[in-house]
Amino acid sequence: MKTSPALRAGEVAAKRWARGGGRVGRRLRAIAITFTLGASHLGLSRFAGEVLCALIVFSIPAIAADEDQDLNLIPPAAQAPAPAILPVPTSNAAQRNYVEDAFTVTPLRNDLLVPYPPPTPASWEDRLFLDSRDEWKLGNNVTLDYSGRFNLRAANDVPFPSHESVRNDLRELFLGWQPNDSTWIDLGRVNVKSGVAVGYNPTDFFRTRAVVEPLTADPTILREDRLGTLMVLAQHVWTGGSITAAFAPRVTLPTAIYTNTDLPSFDPMLDRTNAQDRFLLKGSASIANGFSPELLLYHAGDQTQIGTNLTVSIGQQTIAYVEWAGGEQASLIANALAYGRETGTLPRQAPPVIPTNTTQYFQNDLAAGFSYTPVDTKLTLNLEYHYHEVGFTPEDWRNWFNAGVQRGNIPGVAAELWYIRSYAQDQQEPETRNSAFLRADWVDAFVTDLEITALANINVQDGSGLIQATANYYLSRAWTIGAQATLTFGGRRSEFGSLPQAGGFLVQVVRYL
Amino acid sequence: MLPSPRAFAAALLIAMAAAVLPAAAQTPQEIVASADKVRNPGQPFRSTDTLTEYISGRPRDQDQLVVYAKEDPGTHQFRNLVRYVEPPRDAGKIALFDKHDLWFYDPSSQASVRISPQQRLIGQASIGDVLTVNFVVDYATTLLGDETITDADRQRRLCWHLDLKAVTDTAIYNRIEYWVERGSFQPVKAKFYSDSGRLLKILYYREYREQLGAVRPSEAVIIDAVDSSLVTTIQFGNLQFRDIPEAWFQRDYLPRLRAE
Numbered sequence: 054m055k056t057s058p059a060l061r062a063g064e065v066a067a068k069r070w071a072r073g074g075g076r077v078g079r080r081l082r083a084i085a086i087t088f089t090l091g092a093s094h095l096g097l098s099r100f101a102g103e104v105l106c107a108l109i110v111f112s113i114p115a116i117a118a119d120e121d122q123d124l125n126l127i128p129p130a131a132q133a134p135a136p137a138i139l140p141v142p143t144s145n146a147a148q149r150n151y152v153e154d155a156f157t158v159t160p161l162r163n164d165l166l167v168p169y170p171p172p173t174p175a176s177w178e179d180r181l182f183l184d185s186r187d188e189w190k191l192g193n194n195v196t197l198d199y200s201g202r203f204n205l206r207a208a209n210d211v212p213f214p215s216h217e218s219v220r221n222d223l224r225e226l227f228l229g230w231q232p233n234d235s236t237w238i239d240l241g242r243v244n245v246k247s248g249v250a251v252g253y254n255p256t257d258f259f260r261t262r263a264v265v266e267p268l269t270a271d272p273t274i275l276r277e278d279r280l281g282t283l284m285v286l287a288q289h290v291w292t293g294g295s296i297t298a299a300f301a302p303r304v305t306l307p308t309a310i311y312t313n314t315d316l317p318s319f320d321p322m323l324d325r326t327n328a329q330d331r332f333l334l335k336g337s338a339s340i341a342n343g344f345s346p347e348l349l350l351y352h353a354g355d356q357t358q359i360g361t362n363l364t365v366s367i368g369q370q371t372i373a374y375v376e377w378a379g380g381e382q383a384s385l386i387a388n389a390l391a392y393g394r395e396t397g398t399l400p401r402q403a404p405p406v407i408p409t410n411t412t413q414y415f416q417n418d419l420a421a422g423f424s425y426t427p428v429d430t431k432l433t434l435n436l437e438y439h440y441h442e443v444g445f446t447p448e449d450w451r452n453w454f455n456a457g458v459q460r461g462n463i464p465g466v467a468a469e470l471w472y473i474r475s476y477a478q479d480q481q482e483p484e485t486r487n488s489a490f491l492r493a494d495w496v497d498a499f500v501t502d503l504e505i506t507a508l509a510n511i512n513v514q515d516g517s518g519l520i521q522a523t524a525n526y527y528l529s530r531a532w533t534i535g536a537q538a539t540l541t542f543g544g545r546r547s548e549f550g551s552l553p554q555a556g557g558f559l560v561q562v563v564r565y566l
Numbered sequence: 567m568l569p570s571p572r573a574f575a576a577a578l579l580i581a582m583a584a585a586v587l588p589a590a591a592q593t594p595q596e597i598v599a600s601a602d603k604v605r606n607p608g609q610p611f612r613s614t615d616t617l618t619e620y621i622s623g624r625p626r627d628q629d630q631l632v633v634y635a636k637e638d639p640g641t642h643q644f645r646n647l648v649r650y651v652e653p654p655r656d657a658g659k660i661a662l663f664d665k666h667d668l669w670f671y672d673p674s675s676q677a678s679v680r681i682s683p684q685q686r687l688i689g690q691a692s693i694g695d696v697l698t699v700n701f702v703v704d705y706a707t708t709l710l711g712d713e714t715i716t717d718a719d720r721q722r723r724l725c726w727h728l729d730l731k732a733v734t735d736t737a738i739y740n741r742i743e744y745w746v747e748r749g750s751f752q753p754v755k756a757k758f759y760s761d762s763g764r765l766l767k768i769l770y771y772r773e774y775r776e777q778l779g780a781v782r783p784s785e786a787v788i789i790d791a792v793d794s795s796l797v798t799t800i801q802f803g804n805l806q807f808r809d810i811p812e813a814w815f816q817r818d819y820l821p822r823l824r825a826e
Contacts, residue, residue, distance in 0.1 A: 248677070251679070273677070295816065337816075337818060368682075369761065428760055431688045530628070531654065533655060
């Protein structure tokens with residue numbers, strides 16, 4: 054017998070409920086079919102019976118027993134509104150204080166092609182520090198902001214206590230004034246950061262010399278402990294756009310690059326941030342749905358650079374970004390040697406140990422990449438390409454190693470060679486022209502509250518690189534423990550294989566206050 | 567005189583048709599829109615959301631967020647600014663959600679990073695769960711039928727059972743099963759599915775009370791469907807209407823957002 058659509062609909066619905074509604078659904082289905090059969094006994098046409106059946110099926114609500122079983126997943130403790138297990142915070146959310154202890158062991162290479170000049174990097178170090186950020190309201194629309202880190206430091210080449218083992222990093226101290234809802238003026242030491250890339254930020258112009266003593270190679274963490282610049286900054290925002298202007302005056306002369314053994318105790322280190330007049334103008338505007346390019350103009354000393362930051366969202370999982378800056382500059386080698394001579398680290402009349410072009414011409418800095426979050430994961434990947442035109446070319450690297458191998462024993466040659474690389478680190482710029490950067494961040498990795506971060510910085514010219522993996526476990530709202538392993542790899546004539554540090558191991562404990 | 571069987575059947579048909587007419591009068595999209603109005607007021611507002619995390623039945627941690635929400639008059643979707651208050655390691659972090667413009671600001675690094683829509687789902691009670699969202703904007707709805715289910719307050723509720731499929735690329739979840747109480751339009755339960763069709767979360771709305779001019783849910787219970795030992799409750803507290811300037815919804819404003 055051919056079954057009519059209405060009966061099929063009724064039975065399909067009844068069967069669905071039987072599946073979804075368990076015993077109650079099966080009973081409904083039986084009632085529906087019984088009603089259909091019973092209708093014919095009442096003298097109704099079979100069609101009317103089927104229509105009645107369908108109406109009953111659709112008008113009587115299902116009893117969703119399976120759905121109710123989801124309630125059993127709610128634990129008894131969560132059946133009632135959650136009790137406050139923490140005091141409701143009343144403090145200013147801008148405040149954040151924590152104490153951290155970080156112990157680092159650094160295995161050193163002893164077969165360097167180019168000998169590393171003294172002082173040798175510490176093979177172990179322990180740092181205990183109090184990191185503080187706070188903001189106080191001084192009056193109507195006026196605030197005082199402080200950010201700093203007080204360090205106690207012990208290492209195998211630093212006597213304790215000494216002026217190198219006690220240090221305060223004054224990151225920020227400024228007065229903020231908000232004359233109206235959309236305008237701010239800041240005066241004091243301010244950290245101004247720019248850029249959309251993760252591994253390298255060509256437009257982050259105030260980064261130079263600002264990182265005092267890094268615990269990690271992770272660029273996102275390096276940004277956490279860097280010095281601000283003494284400046285006056287004005288910012289105005291409006292719907293879909295903003296403009297920022299900052300002027301940082303020269304207040305001291307440039308100074309030599311610090312080493313482990315000449316870190317000051319209580320010194321704002323303005324020589325690192327305010328050794329020349331600097332000016333920044335940047336603005337952004339929303340010109341399309343989700344597309345707000347940022348343009349930057351930066352002037353420092355006698356050099357001007359322009360830059361841009363672009364991001365675009367591609368689908369649900371990907372963000373692509375490009376960060377570019379350009380301006381007239383000499384090469385990294387020429388800049389380093391000039392700075393060394395200016396600050397007295399290198400003899401003024403010393404000839405360059407490796408050939409370089411001292412001419413200034415338009416040079417490009419680029420970081421281009423994307424972030425990707427796979428579906429159904431808590432993993433975020435970043436892959437970037439970095440182009441630093443003033444950095445070492447393959448020929449520069451060959452010259453650097455040849456000079457070290459052939460003349461490294463001549464007093465001053467190895468020191469000058471390594472000075473060039475120290476200068477790049479101090480300036481927070483890549484040493485090499487072409488590099489790749491990969492970062493992976495996995496939240497709730499394996500277990501809840503375990504976060505694993507891994508990164509790789511690869512010199513694509515010689516294949517050497519740095520790999521670092523960090524695991525942080527959030528024990529509670531106040532305590533975090535972590536461990537980190539770093540490895541540098543590559544041949545003896547490579548950027549990372551020539552470093553004195555073969556890697557490193559770090560354990561840390563953090564207590565939030 | 568007893569009515570003839572045919573007259574009885576006709577009367578029964580009419581009666582039954584009348585019984586189902588109220589459902590037919592509301593389109594599925596209208597049901598979702600009405601439920602959106604129960605969850606979300608029409609004016610800009612802020613709330614303080616407390617998230618309590620339970621692992622294997624025991625409360626483990628509690629987070630607190632302040633959410634600023636304002637409806638975009640053009641898209642009728644909400645823009646959200648979320649400021650983390652607790653735990654201390656996250657205090658001061660800020661997230662912006664405005665259509666395709668999603669940014670995350672960390673005061674430690676003082677850097678803003680653009681995030682993808684998928685990153686809204688990272689975390690057990692992900693940031694996507696505290697956002698004010700009008701489902702009707704991002705989803706096309708099909709009515710699956712009526713069901714009586716038990717809500718999180720152990721009350722039986724006669725609900726519309728709706729199936730929501732994402733139609734915009736700003737939708738947080740690819741698909742939602744949604745139970746909305748007939749008559750009151752109060753959301754009772756939702757199941758959220760990923761792009762791959764995987765059931766991610768089961769959410770119950772509960773503790774309905776008068777807030778911001780209407781009876782609204784003051785708490786949500788979220789069961790992690792992937793690891794059902796994880797349950798999070800979100801209490802929507804301290805709701806206040808608040809004027810929120812348009813200029814707030816951009817990346818460069820994030821470092822300027824202060825605690826109130």
